[in-house]
Amino acid sequence: MEDIPKLPLDHWIDDGLDFLTDNFSFLTKIVSRHLEDGIDHIVEGLMYFPPWVMIIIFALIAWRLASYKMGIFTVLGLSLLWNLRLWESTMETLTLVIVATFIAILIAIPTGILAAVSKLANRIIMPLMDLMQTMPAFVYLIPAIPFFGLGTVSAIFSTVIFAMPPTIRLTCLGIKQVSPELVEAADAFGSTKTQKLFKVQLPLAIPTIMAGINQTIMLALSMVVIAAMIGAGGLGGEVWTAIQRLKPGMGFQAGIAIVILAIILDRITQKIGRGRVA
Amino acid sequence: MEKINVVNLTKIFGSHQEKALRLLDKGISKDEIFNKTGQIVGLADINFTISQGEILVVMGLSGSGKSTLIRCINRLVEPSKGQVFINGTDISTLDRNALLELRRQKFGMVFQHFALFPHRNVLDNVAFGLEIQRMDEELRYEKARSALKLVGLEDWEVAKPSQLSGGMQQRVGLARALAVEPDILLMDEAFSALDPLIRGDMQNELLTLQARMHKTILFITHDLDEALKIGNRVVLMKDGQIVQIGTPEEIVLSPANEYVQKFIENVDKSKILTARSILISTDIIASPTDSPQAIFTNMQDNCLTRILVVKSDNTLLGTVSMEGIQIAISRNEQTIANLIETDVPTATINDSLKILISILAEWRWQLPIVNEQHKLLGIVNHHNVLAALK
Numbered sequence: 001m002e003d004i005p006k007l008p009l010d011h012w013i014d015d016g017l018d019f020l021t022d023n024f025s026f027l028t029k030i031v032s033r034h035l036e037d038g039i040d041h042i043v044e045g046l047m048y049f050p051p052w053v054m055i056i057i058f059a060l061i062a063w064r065l066a067s068y069k070m071g072i073f074t075v076l077g078l079s080l081l082w083n084l085r086l087w088e089s090t091m092e093t094l095t096l097v098i099v100a101t102f103i104a105i106l107i108a109i110p111t112g113i114l115a116a117v118s119k120l121a122n123r124i125i126m127p128l129m130d131l132m133q134t135m136p137a138f139v140y141l142i143p144a145i146p147f148f149g150l151g152t153v154s155a156i157f158s159t160v161i162f163a164m165p166p167t168i169r170l171t172c173l174g175i176k177q178v179s180p181e182l183v184e185a186a187d188a189f190g191s192t193k194t195q196k197l198f199k200v201q202l203p204l205a206i207p208t209i210m211a212g213i214n215q216t217i218m219l220a221l222s223m224v225v226i227a228a229m230i231g232a233g234g235l236g237g238e239v240w241t242a243i244q245r246l247k248p249g250m251g252f253q254a255g256i257a258i259v260i261l262a263i264i265l266d267r268i269t270q271k272i273g274r275g276r277v278a
Numbered sequence: 279m280e281k282i283n284v285v286n287l288t289k290i291f292g293s294h295q296e297k298a299l300r301l302l303d304k305g306i307s308k309d310e311i312f313n314k315t316g317q318i319v320g321l322a323d324i325n326f327t328i329s330q331g332e333i334l335v336v337m338g339l340s341g342s343g344k345s346t347l348i349r350c351i352n353r354l355v356e357p358s359k360g361q362v363f364i365n366g367t368d369i370s371t372l373d374r375n376a377l378l379e380l381r382r383q384k385f386g387m388v389f390q391h392f393a394l395f396p397h398r399n400v401l402d403n404v405a406f407g408l409e410i411q412r413m414d415e416e417l418r419y420e421k422a423r424s425a426l427k428l429v430g431l432e433d434w435e436v437a438k439p440s441q442l443s444g445g446m447q448q449r450v451g452l453a454r455a456l457a458v459e460p461d462i463l464l465m466d467e468a469f470s471a472l473d474p475l476i477r478g479d480m481q482n483e484l485l486t487l488q489a490r491m492h493k494t495i496l497f498i499t500h501d502l503d504e505a506l507k508i509g510n511r512v513v514l515m516k517d518g519q520i521v522q523i524g525t526p527e528e529i530v531l532s533p534a535n536e537y538v539q540k541f542i543e544n545v546d547k548s549k550i551l552t553a554r555s556i557l558i559s560t561d562i563i564a565s566p567t568d569s570p571q572a573i574f575t576n577m578q579d580n581c582l583t584r585i586l587v588v589k590s591d592n593t594l595l596g597t598v599s600m601e602g603i604q605i606a607i608s609r610n611e612q613t614i615a616n617l618i619e620t621d622v623p624t625a626t627i628n629d630s631l632k633i634l635i636s637i638l639a640e641w642r643w644q645l646p647i648v649n650e651q652h653k654l655l656g657i658v659n660h661h662n663v664l665a666a667l668k
């Protein structure tokens with residue numbers, strides 16, 4: 001094996017990325033600056049109100065969308081985070097998750113639809129999904145930096161890529177799962193493809209799509225934490241600092257905060273999906 | 279007027295149709311073609327027409343190609359060969375838009391498992407076809423409401439399909455098809471998923487609606503009783519081919535082959551056969567101006583206890599009995615005009631044997647069959663009704 005020269009796969013990928021950076025980084029840097037500003041504004045917005053106001057708002061949302069139990073959990077959980085002086089980090093992380101999820105959904109749903117209606121698109125998209133999902137999450141961090149620089153935007157970029165696949169897959173699945181008899185009924189009344197999509201297939205796929213979005217949010221949360229390594233800040237930043245300074249207490253404290261946030265986000269989005277089925 | 283005309287319609291499922299088509303032309307059977315080529319023959323050389331206002335029922339066992347046939351009529355399935363003409367237009371020549379327009383304007387389709395949209399309430403389900411036509415909301419709901427009223431579900435507008443019973447769901451399905459005011463109704467085993475009782479109700483309701491609407495209906499079923507009850511004509515299919523096509527009576531009276539014969543063995547013929555098919559013409563009749571003596575002789579010659587009295591224009595007046603004649607002779611009357619008993623029951627040639635039997639059960643003599651002007655067409659008697667049911 002030693003005699004056969006190594007395939008310079010790493011060089012090829014680097015060359016490709018270099019080419020892209022050389023030619024497009026001026027563009028991505030502009031996007032990066034604006035996005036960063038936008039994110040800062042959102043965080044500022046969330047921090048504008050005193051935490052107790054925000055806790056009440058979040059609890060109300062949890063109560064309305066999930067259950068009164070979830071409302072109570074939200075009050076207790078977020079109060080604990082406030083008390084641990086992790087409020088700002090939590091808001092930063094939440095913002096990253098929301099922005100990344102939003103962008104991911106914006107890309108994933110149309111992609112999922114495309115994969116469902118076009119065989120060719122399906123054959124291209126599905127292997128890409130496999131690749132994106134099996135690639136270790138850290139790897140996405142590296143190329144993000146030359147394009148977007150260190151910081152939140154790189155974090156969001158890699159998070160979007162990492163978190164997108166479930167929504168793409170489940171959008172595609174949800175559409176394909178619609179009973180053939182219903183699709184046929186739509187056809188029999190003379191629906192165009194667009195009418196069929198928006199009046200029958202998509203509405204019926206919503207519970208499945210919501211399950212995908214729920215997964216995407218969970219993945220986004222986990223990735224946002226990892227992305228602290230490239231300066232994303234937030235709760236992940238706390239964990240990262242704790243690792244560097246070997247402070248297990250600080251690390252677990254932030255870890256618990258992440259778990260609380262995860263539970264709240266998960267239950268709320270799960271219930272939205274199920275609510276639509278009934 | 280011919281509404282639908284199907285000419286040499288053939289459908290092969292599979293990717294090597296040419297070969298299968300060639301074998302089919304040689305008269306090779308569906309099973310053999312599948313063995314040799316792996317291609318499935320859905321339909322093989324189907325020809326028939328449906329006229330405006332007619333209910334044509336296609337009947338056959340599972341896999342005989344019924345669904346494929348009905349889907350070729352609105353091109354949900356593309357035929358491999360042959361043509362379908364709707365109002366004289368060959369629909370295979372239509373481009374995509376013209377085809378969508380045709381489906382929107384001309385067809386209403388009802389499905390075996392209802393195929394209602396679970397995310398829409400009843401009214402929005404019924405309005406679906408109109409929404410696809412991009413009709414504005416007010417008019418759309420107005421039409422949907424009147425379609426719902428036709429099927430008696432006007433109080434269920436806001437219910438979700440899952441809240442309704444099977445029978446009600448299919449009424450919604452029917453209303454959805456009727457809402458677009460189509461010329462043609464395509465009904466693929468529309469009542470097959472319903473309980474027998476509900477099913478009978480729906481059949482009657484369809485017939486009642488049809489008597490008012492005069493749509494052209496292509497109705498699919500695997501149930502011969504249903505086919506014979508609903509159809510003006512019935513197409514019997516087997517392995518993608520037509521075995522027999524005819525009125526219910528034609529099929530019951532003269533089955534084309536053993537296959538059909540086996541089917542009709544268990545059919546309740548008394549519901550299908552009508553007086554038309556067992557009518558006996560009779561010339562043993564009396565005229566009101568005949569003399570009692572002449573009639574007496576006539577009746578004695580024919581061993582009759584009673585005889586029909588008919589005017590010269592063939593209008594049935596009633597009967598006279600042997601006792602009546604004898605009284606007339608003893609009184610020496612010149613004609614029988616005063617002796618005619620007018621309370622004789624009658625039936626028409628479209629009455630089923632079932633109806634004839636219920637009349638004959640009360641009336642111990644032969645039953646005169648008359649037309650709308652009460653003119654005598656012939657008679658049926660206990661003997662030939664029973665013979666027909668044998």
Ligand SMILES: Nc1ncnc2c1ncn2[C@@H]1O[C@H](COP(=O)(O)OP(=O)(O)OP(=O)(O)O)[C@@H](O)[C@H]1O
Nearest residue numbers: 291318319320339340341342343344345346347500
């Ligand atoms: N999409 C398809 N691909 C391959 N074969 C098909 C397809 N659709 C139908 N067939 C075959 O064509 C034949 C006719 O099927 P079709 O569904 O028309 O029968 P049917 O009379 O409606 O039966 P059923 O009473 O079960 O609904 C069957 O042999 C079936 O296997």
Ligand SMILES: [Mg+2]
Nearest residue numbers: 344345346467
């Ligand atoms: Mg079928």
